[in-house]
Amino acid sequence: MARSCPSSPLNLEPNNAQTAVFKKYIHTRQRLNNFINTGLTTELTFEETRRVRILNVMAILGLIISTTFVIIHFLNGRTTLGILNVVTMISTATLLITNYKHHYYLGQWVISIALSSVFTITSLLYHDGMEFYLLLITAVIVTIMKRTWFLRALSVINCIVFLFLIKRAGEFYTPAPGNIYFINLLLLVMFYFVFFRYSGKINRMYLANIEERNDQLQQQQTRLTEQTQELEISNRKLAVLNSTKEKLFSILAHDVRSPIAGLKGSLDLLNEKALSRETFTELSHELSSQLNQLQDSLDNLLKWSNRQMTGMELQPQKY
Numbered sequence: 001m002a003r004s005c006p007s008s009p010l011n012l013e014p015n016n017a018q019t020a021v022f023k024k025y026i027h028t029r030q031r032l033n034n035f036i037n038t039g040l041t042t043e044l045t046f047e048e049t050r051r052v053r054i055l056n057v058m059a060i061l062g063l064i065i066s067t068t069f070v071i072i073h074f075l076n077g078r079t080t081l082g083i084l085n086v087v088t089m090i091s092t093a094t095l096l097i098t099n100y101k102h103h104y105y106l107g108q109w110v111i112s113i114a115l116s117s118v119f120t121i122t123s124l125l126y127h128d129g130m131e132f133y134l135l136l137i138t139a140v141i142v143t144i145m146k147r148t149w150f151l152r153a154l155s156v157i158n159c160i161v162f163l164f165l166i167k168r169a170g171e172f173y174t175p176a177p178g179n180i181y182f183i184n185l186l187l188l189v190m191f192y193f194v195f196f197r198y199s200g201k202i203n204r205m206y207l208a209n210i211e212e213r214n215d216q217l218q219q220q221q222t223r224l225t226e227q228t229q230e231l232e233i234s235n236r237k238l239a240v241l242n243s244t245k246e247k248l249f250s251i252l253a254h255d256v257r258s259p260i261a262g263l264k265g266s267l268d269l270l271n272e273k274a275l276s277r278e279t280f281t282e283l284s285h286e287l288s289s290q291l292n293q294l295q296d297s298l299d300n301l302l303k304w305s306n307r308q309m310t311g312m313e314l315q316p317q318k319y
Contacts, residue, residue, distance in 0.1 A: 035060055039099030046209075050202050051144050052099055055108070057198050058140065058191065062092040065187060080125065084118050091115055108145045112137060116158055123165045129184035131165040134158040136191055143199070259290040259297075 036056050040049055066089040073082035091114035098107030115137055123131040138155040145151055266283055 032060075035096070038096055039102055039104065041102070046206055048104070050199075050206070051146070052104060053202060054144050054195065054198055055095060055111075055140075056099060057194060059092040059095045059111070061191065061194060063089060063096070066092060081122070084122050087114060087118050091118075105146060105148075109150070112141060112145070112151060112154055116154060116161075120161050120165070126180070127165075129181045129188070131162050132185065132188050133191075134162045134165075136188060136195075139192075140195070259294040262290055263287055 036053055038056050039052050044052070066085045069085040070082050070089060073079075073085060091111045094114075095107040095111045098104065098110065116134060119130040119133045119137070122128060123134075135158070138158045141147065141151045141155045266287055
């Protein structure tokens with residue numbers, strides 16, 4: 001009779017190795033984002049932020065690749081290519097440093113001049129496909145960098161040099177060692193892919209930010225419209241209250257002040273003995289009638305004021 005083995009429960013929690021790998025991935029990604037955001041401040045416009053980020057990405061890739069080629073060329077005794085790659089490595093590092101110090105345009109000038117010179121010299125010496133990188137620099141200048149007269153002139157010069165290298169460089173170059181030509185073309189495709197993909201990503205982020213701001217502005221406009229309508233209603237209520245106040249003063253001046261003034265005059269005459277008691281007794285009937293009218297006026301005024309404050313209440317009755 002076989003015994004059943006107790007089944008072990010599933011362990012759904014990540015083990016320590018997976019947690020360590022995940023933490024390392026997050027840490028690496030944060031450091032990469034810090035490098036990409038080198039030199040960014042809240043004072044930069046969207047266009048300037050886009051320019052700095054894309055150039056930082058291109059500089060980081062160029063720094064990694066040029067450093068790799070420096071090691072490869074020096075280990076294989078290709079000193080000239082190694083030195084040219086050192087210049088490329090220094091220029092890309094300079095761009096990151098100048099962006100960090102907020103000297104954005106200086107870094108763009110340095111890397112444009114340095115890379116244009118290195119790519120031209122390398123193409124003349126070895127015809128290793130670096131002439132196509134002149135078009136990459138031109139594309140970056142036209143689409144990303146601030147187009148000053150100097151950078152515009154440099155982009156035109158790069159195009160002319162590219163055409164010359166394609167047509168005439170074969171007359172005096174020495175063959176590139178190994179498969180460097182195809183490697184450079186492959187890296188060029190990678191640079192173009194990263195360049196356009198990251199540019200599109202930033203543009204999408206910018207459009208999403210614009211849509212979010214438009215929604216916020218629309219909500220603010222809706223709130224302002226509602227507040228304007230509420231203010232108009234308040235103004236109309238205030239106008240009604242002002243009209244009510246004027247009516248109240250008019251009623252007080254006409255229906256209340258006149259009987260009181262008459263009563264006060266009669267009492268003054270009586271106190272000054274200008275009227276005899278018999279005459280005052282005769283006037284008392286008239287004064288009593290005026291006081292009754294005054295009381296009725298005050299009662300009506302209070303009822304009217306109460307209706308103005310609380311609104312009229314309907315009291316339906318059956319007939």
